[in-house]
Amino acid sequence: MEGRVLITGVAGFIGFHLARRLLADGWTVLGIDNLNDYYDPGLKKDRLAQLEGHPAFQFQKIDLADRSGMEALFAGPYFDVVIHLAAQAGVRYSLQAPHSYVDSNITGLLHILEGCRAQKTAHLLFASSSSVYGANSHLPYSVHDPVDHPVSLYAATKRAGELMAHSYAHLYGIPCTGLRFFTVYGPWGRPDMAYFSFTRKILAGEAIPVFNHGKMQRDFTYIDDIIEGVTRLIPKIPNAQAAWPQDPAASAAPFRIYNIGNHTPVALTDFIGTLESCLGEKAQIEWLPMQDGDVVATYADVAELQEAVAFAPDTSLQDGLQQFVDWYRRYYG
Known part of the structure; x- marks a missing residue:
């Protein structure tokens, strides 16, 4: 597909x-972002600099x-597709600054809808x-599972967003696809x-929590x-x-939810070793x-993603972390 796409949170990871x-x-991309200081705005601006030369x-x-x-x-001009990625992220930060999650993840999504x-x-x-799976102890997490018990405000706002999008799909016929991402990592993260803070602390000789x-x-x-996964789901x-x-x-209604995860849970101690x-x-x-708001394990069932677009994530942790570490050393010198 080609056309005009709006990407919110374009300076994000x-x-x-x-x-x-x-x-x-071949798409024409309009990206928006508020470049807030939840984390280093300089990193966001450096990401943008990689895009801004493209006509x-x-x-x-x-x-x-x-x-x-x-x-x-x-x-303004019509968007063939809207991909809404902007949000106030972070489970632990939602315990400290709850209002920012409602402003961005609830009010912001309403404006998109x-x-x-x-x-x-x-x-x-x-x-x-x-995070929407919350206190659900059934593994792997399946889109067929109920998700009625979030354990953080961040998770609650994400679940609320799914319900809001469904209501607009039902009322106005807007085709909506929800993407449940699982612990995304990599260069420019x-x-x-x-994984990012651990890398910084290990190289600085500091203890990691x-x-x-x-x-x-x-x-x-x-x-x-x-x-x-996202690209294949656009059409x-x-x-x-x-x-x-x-x-x-x-x-x-014209509404679907997909897990996008590696469907291979890794023990935190093994992750640190890698x-x-x-x-x-x-x-x-x-x-x-x-910590409050955290869960012991996440594990994605991606059967629906495989059935829909014949794809399932499969990059090994060793390969992915090596790509991240190589980028980190280049970026931070």
């Missing part, structure tokens, strides 16, 4: 990589919570999170993520696999189902108890 891929595929790329600095700014954005309604957008894809005494598992998913526009099977994964191998350095570890 996933947004940057997706914009670069879609530009290479088919345009950037606008807009805050999702700015209603008039968002209305003006959607009053209203814009898509005004333009009669052909397909809205939006980022959700594996987010400094607040464990390891929660729940290391008894954790995560479904680490390499960024290129995330981008491949997979959901249709309404006349006979709704009363399944959380389906709907009578990172040590890539860095050629040993980690000093500070063992700590479980």
Whole structure:
């Protein structure tokens, strides 16, 4: 597919990589971002600098919570596809700054939905999170599972976003695809993520904090696999189902949810060992108890993704972390 696409959060980790891929595929990309200081804005600006020389790329600095700014954005040229990635991220930060999560993840999404309604957008894809599975102890996490017990405000806002998008799909026929991402990592990543902060601390000779005494598992998913999954789903526009099977994964509205994860959970201690191998350095570890809002394990069932687009992430942790470490050394010198 080619056309005009809006990417929100384009200076973010996933947004940057997706914009670069879609530009290479022939799309015209308008990206928006508020360039906030949740983490180093310099990293966001350096990502943008990689995109801004492309003739088919345009950037606008807009805050999702700015209603008039968002209305003006959607009053302009038509978007064939909207890919909504911008959000206030971070499980632990949601315990400290809850209002920012409502402003961005709830109010901001409402403005996106209203814009898509005004333009009669052909397909809205939006980022959700594996965090919506919350207290669900059934592994692997399946889109057929109920997700009614979030354990952080971040997770609650992401689940609320799924419900809001479904209501617009039902009321106005806007085709919506929700993307539940699982622990994304790789070059140009987010400094607040464990793999990034662990790398910085290990190279600086500082102790790394390891929660729940290391008894954790995560479904680490390499960024290129995330981008491949999203790109393949763009033309997979959901249709309404006349006979709704009363399944959380389906709907009578044009609405679908997909997990995008590596479907291979890795123990946190094994992850640290792999990172040590890539860095050629040993980690000093500070063992700590479980944190509020966290979960012991994440593990993606990607059967629906495989069925829909014949793809499942499969980059090994060793290969993915080596790519990240090589980038980290180049970027930070």
